[in-house]
Amino acid sequence: MDKNPGQPLLALDRVETFYGPLQALRGVSLTVAEGAITAILGNNGAGKSTLLSTILGVLDGQPRQGSIEFDGLAIDGMATEKIVRAGISYVPEGRRLFPELSVSQNLTVGGYIRRDRAATRRTLEQVYEFFPLLSERLSQPAGTLSGGEQQMLAIARALMNGPRLLLLDEPSLGLAPILVRQVFDIIQGIRDEGVTILLVEQNARMALSIADEGLVLENGSVVIQGPAADLIDNDEVEALYMGVQTRSPQSGSGT
Ligand code: ATP
Numbered sequence: 001m002d003k004n005p006g007q008p009l010l011a012l013d014r015v016e017t018f019y020g021p022l023q024a025l026r027g028v029s030l031t032v033a034e035g036a037i038t039a040i041l042g043n044n045g046a047g048k049s050t051l052l053s054t055i056l057g058v059l060d061g062q063p064r065q066g067s068i069e070f071d072g073l074a075i076d077g078m079a080t081e082k083i084v085r086a087g088i089s090y091v092p093e094g095r096r097l098f099p100e101l102s103v104s105q106n107l108t109v110g111g112y113i114r115r116d117r118a119a120t121r122r123t124l125e126q127v128y129e130f131f132p133l134l135s136e137r138l139s140q141p142a143g144t145l146s147g148g149e150q151q152m153l154a155i156a157r158a159l160m161n162g163p164r165l166l167l168l169d170e171p172s173l174g175l176a177p178i179l180v181r182q183v184f185d186i187i188q189g190i191r192d193e194g195v196t197i198l199l200v201e202q203n204a205r206m207a208l209s210i211a212d213e214g215l216v217l218e219n220g221s222v223v224i225q226g227p228a229a230d231l232i233d234n235d236e237v238e239a240l241y242m243g244v245q246t247r248s249p250q251s252g253s254g255t
Pocket of ligand 1: 019042043044045046047048050051
């Protein structure tokens with residue numbers, strides 16, 4: 001899967017996104033290296049989710065300025081379905097599973113865009129290896145899984161597209177600390193299989209502990225970026241993002 005490790009797989013150049021009159025992204029430029037985990041940090045409302053939505057093209061207001069390239073292909077202005085077909089998958093904040101559908105059906109939905117059935121079957125086998133617990137609960141309605149299991153299913157569903165780039169929006173949200181660790185171990189494992197990861201997180205310390213690169217968004221602008229190891233030691237990042245948890249990890253369905 002990893003065609004050009006270390007080379008930019010995704011590149012944003014001076015991207016601006018608006019919600020009506022509100023400017024949510026201001027001249028955002030960044031690159032995501034193939035085979036790496038890049039962590040996007042920042043407080044509530046900084047523009048992190050908007051960044052992922054902008055990449056995926058799911059916002060009504062497309063970026064009014066700037067360009068987005070994925071593997072050399074200009075994807076800004078492209079329909080989301082085409083962007084997904086090009087190899088980008090998304091795990092939304094709050095998971096957004098189909099709670100009435102079974103684990104198995106949720107996984108099938110995740111792979112709907114693929115035409116190559118043999119490849120889909122191979123991915124399913126890999127997903128079962130990655131998430132043995134899910135393979136034991138295939139007929140269980142997704143809504144009856146625990147919070148941690150639902151997060152695993154949301155990630156597994158996104159992998160069913162066979163992506164080269166996985167966008168993850170706050171995978172730790174609402175999970176107890178022990179489950180957060182498990183989810184982050186899985187994210188690392190997915191990267192080790194060659195999938196490039198762009199990870200939005202409020203849990204800065206945990207995100208930087210597995211990331212190769214990190215950047216901080218503030219009020220829609222990139223204010224700090226660099227190797228994750230440097231950001232962990234950066235006093236400003238420490239003071240702003242590692243002292244206080246803005247949301248309780250125990251909130252929501254934290255089991
Ligand atoms: P959070 O961690 O709370 O999700 P975030 O860093 O992901 O925050 P965004 O959700 O991207 O931030 O929001 C960036 C800005 O855009 C905020 O001012 C927010 O209020 C605004 N915003 C987000 N979504 C919409 C929308 N659908 N319509 C209008 N404004 C929006």
